[in-house]
Amino acid sequence: MIRCLLIHVSRNQRGQAIRQEQWVEGDRLDIGRASECNVHLPDHRVSLHHATIRYSDEGRLYLEGENTPISVDGSFEQSVELCPGMRFLIGPYQLEAEAISDSGELTLGYELIHPLPQPGENSGNPAPMTLGETGLSKRKIALWLAGFIAIVFFVLPVTYTLNPWVRLSMKDLPVTPDEPWNAGTMSPGHRALTAKCSTCHREPFKAVENATCESCHKNTPRHIADAALHGKIFGKVRCSKCHLDHRGKKGLVRHDNRQCVVCHGEIKTRHPASRLTNIHDFNTDHPAFRLSVRTEPGEDGVQRIRQSASAGMTESSGLKFSHQVHFDKALIEHPGGKARDIQCYDCHKPDEAEQGYQPMTMEMTCQQSKCHALNFEPPIEGRLVPHASVQTVMTTLRELFARKALDRAISQDAASGNVRTLRDRAEAEAARNAEYLFTKAEEGTCLECHEISRDQRNSKTPWQVAPVDITDYWMPKARFPHGKHKTSKCTDCHDIMQSEKSSDMAIPTIAKCRECHAGSRQTKTQVSSTCDTCHNFHGAARRHAPKTTDDTPE
Secondary structure: OEEEEEEEEEEOOOOOEEEEEEEEEEOOEEEEOOOOOOEEOOOOOOOOOOEEEEEOOOOOEEEEEOOOOEEEOOEEEOEEEOOOOOEEEEOOEEEEEEEEOOOOEEEEEEEEOOOOOOOOOOOOOOOOOOOHHHOOOHHHHHHHHHHHHHHHHHHHHHHHHHOHHHHHHOOOOOOOOOHHHOOOOOOHHHHHHOOOHHHOOOOOOOOOOHHHHHOOOOOOOOOOOOHHHHHHHHOOOOHHHOOOOOOOOOOOOOOOOHHHHHHHOOHHHHOOOOOOOOOOOOOOOOOOOEEEEEOOOOHHHEEEEEOOOOOOOOOOOOEOOOHHHHOOOOOOEEOOOEEOOOOHHHOOOEOOOOOOEOOOOHHHHHHOOOOOOOOOOOOOOOOOOOOOOHHHHHHHHHHHHHHHHHHHHHHOOOOOOOHHHHHHHHHHHHHHHHHHHHHOOOOOOHHHOEOEEEOOOOOOOOEEEOOOOOOOOOOOOOOOOHHHHOOOOHHHHOOOOOOOOOOOOOOOOHHHHHOOEOOOOOOOOOEOOOHHHOOOOOOOOOOOOOOOOOOOOO
């Protein structure tokens, strides 16, 4: 690396030298007229790339001419070693190597010693005619232009805007006088406001206030949930700084990273107490995803955990489920004894927006597909145990077997007065079926999918089923459009083929996303993804977002 102190020497009217210094550096120093040259000599008598200063293999500085030899101390050289005090000419400029340190720092001065002659100064070229010699005056032309601009771009638009008679008389003109004030086509969402500019521009020559925007956009969420912190950081930021209208379809919503990086690139500087890290782009320094993980029942049981964390990356949903079993063709049989090839979309139905998936239920997902059923023991044709609370199940069992006992007694001409015996038989049959449903881990029982405990203090409904609370959105502060990823298989991103437990979390890591998404940069083989590809500045967190001190979506 060559580090050079470049000194430009110029002369004042008295001939005194004026020195202007600047540092330049590079593996080589290019000298010439081209703008990219380190030593820029703006004169047409100098070639675009005239000469180069570079290191030799021995570590010495050499001056080399690109196309023509260089005049060095009165002799022409194509390549010469630089020495302190050496002077050489490049076009009309004289350059001097004033000093060279042991560390390789070079001091190089240059001065224009052969300037071009001015017209009329013994050059044979006539001096140019001045504007005053033509009879014209700069002042008169400036005044006429100023008057024309004031009338066309101020007086006429103001008159047209404030005077209804003038506005009515000029309504059929192809171009109205206020057209110079038109900032451009409004966005489609604001097109209805075109007829009345004062809806937004309530005061002339004053930017639109935030209160004006908020009068319509009342339910727009804040970027930061903490109102005090949001006001501290964004209190003096106008909506129109990010949302530029009068740009047609483009401009109202920004999609580049620039505005986001202004804050998040130096988030620690803006908010020292923030637990977030500085982020500049998705493929450079974006941290691992933070997931909302349910570790225990209840709303307070959801914690935000980084995917890179070594512990805590299991979900406590209260449900027993194995993806591996459902993908094993040897274990899954279709009614009729035929093996069934289960696909992800058999259970996971996309919602209307194709952002996420519809909630799965026992009735609509497991029973309607004829894969699972809650049978009595022994099975009763045309009847299934309802998928409901323990109390509802027990009531159904008692009612069913009480009716069956009564029907059996009537068919056998039993004494109708023996009610206690009928009741005891029904209770015994209901208890036997309940014991089978709630304690046997077999296909078609409650214990097959649910965690069940027994409460001996309750004789009527002695079983307690753990509440099921499955996470709907693992990343509630971001969005993921599943509909735009139809070209990929679910298992390309979600590693569930070997998942044996419902507590397994198959959310892809950021490394998996980076295989296809390249951040804001443009590439041929990856998708360009800016911050708003996954994050919405005004987006409200979805369900299962825990109570947290996080100060920004992530």
